Amino acid sequence: MRILAPFLLVVALALLAWASTAFLHLNLLFGVIIPYAAFALFVVGFAIRVMRWGASAVPFRITTTCGQQKSLPWVRQAKLDNPSSYAGVVGRMLLEVLFFRSLFRNSKAEKRGEKLGYGSAKWLWLGALAFHWSMLIIVVRHFRLFLDPVPEFIGVIEGADSVLQIGIPLLYITDVVIVGALTFLFLRRVVLPRIRFVSLSIDYFPLFLLLGIALTGIVLRYGVRVDVTGVKEVAMGLVSFSPVAPEGIEPLLFVHLFLVCALIVYFPWSKLMHAPGVFFSPTRNLANNSRMVRHVNPWNYDVxxxxxxxxxxxxxxxxxxxxxxxxxx
Known part of the structure; x- marks a missing residue:
């Protein structure tokens, strides 16, 4: 049930959007009202989470370190693993955000006979990196629908993404990669007994939701004829706060849009908030300069x-x- 319940929930959301637009013609609801409401809930939820993190006191330095701290002049410091300056913190943060460095260095522990052994866990790092970068590129590509004129860099990204020149319309590499990465992350939770044991419904739900968004988007591009001009008119109306009632548009587009709305509403209250949360983590955003600067606990009181x-x-x-x-x- 931990796997089946979130899967059925995503299927139910998709069927709700399809039936409501294909038979009840509630295009205005699913094309204008729900997207605006979802975006408003996302902004409010995101702001609440960020303000809570920002208001949390950090009484002392709790940086995680994997290298030598700055000490004597003749002892070589690990400036990225154990930064003592804010320039080093920025470098460590960039490696973490762009390349998931801590996940790359992660290792798996397993019992080998009577001993505990450690091995590489690079497949998880590769799958996570493939998913996040593909997701970023896909989101940037979709800016074409919301901007007029379309910036030149978006065309460059689209050209690089379709460089293999496969099929008509051209196949985007990221469309294949994101489905493969999400499938790998799902199978990892199902196949590995230890990961399956600790996985909950809230771990499977975003995977199914993202897969639903990716698959409906792929079908819209390669399998169903969509009025791209009408879609852009609807998108431009949303961002300019001059919404138009979408008519004559494929119902599958509303399924795709509704699943995206469900994702952004769910985002601020889920584990997906690790994306902005990494910037508020004191284990990542603080320099380890305790030997050079005396840090006074702001919670101290006279005893x-x-x-x-x-x-x-x-x-x-x-x-x-x-x-x-x-x-x-």
Missing amino acids: KVHTYAEYEQDFGEKMRKVGLPLDSE
Whole structure:
């Protein structure tokens, strides 16, 4: 049920959008009202999560390190693994955000006979990198629908994405890669017993939702005739706050759009918020300069102390009776 329930939920969302537009003709609802509501909920939810993180106190440096800290001049420092300057922090953050460096260095532990062994876990890193970069490129490509005139760099990205020149319309490499990456991430959770044991429905739901978005988008591009001019007119109307009632558009487009709306509503309250969350992580965004700068805990408050002299004054007679030495004597 942990796998079947989220799958059926995504199927139900897709069928709801298809039936509502194909038979009930609720194009205005699914083409204008729901996208605006979803975007508003996304902005509010995103802002709430970010403000909560920003208001969280960080009383001391809790940087994670994988190398030598800055110390004596003749000891070589690991400037990216253990940065002591903010330039080093920026470098470490860029490697983390763009190339998932910590995931690349991750290793798997498994029992080998009577001993615990460690091995490479590079397939997870490769699958995650393929998915995230493909997702970024696909999102950038979709800007073509919301911008007029279309910036030149989007054309360059589209040309590079379809460089293999396969089929008509041209096959985008990222369309294949993102489906393959999502399938790998799903199978990893199902096939590996340890990962399957700790996986919950909330881990499978975004995978099925993203697969649904990717597959409906692929069908719209390669399998169904879509009025691209009408789609762009609807998209431009949304971003210019002059929405037009979409008519004569393939119902599958509303399924695709509705699944995207479901994703952005779900995003701020899910594990997907790790995307902006990495920038608020004190284990990543703080320099390890504790040897050079004294960091005072902002939560510290004055504590009433009881000195030893005061202790002797209070209990000196009793200490003398049992033969304990007194500093005052």
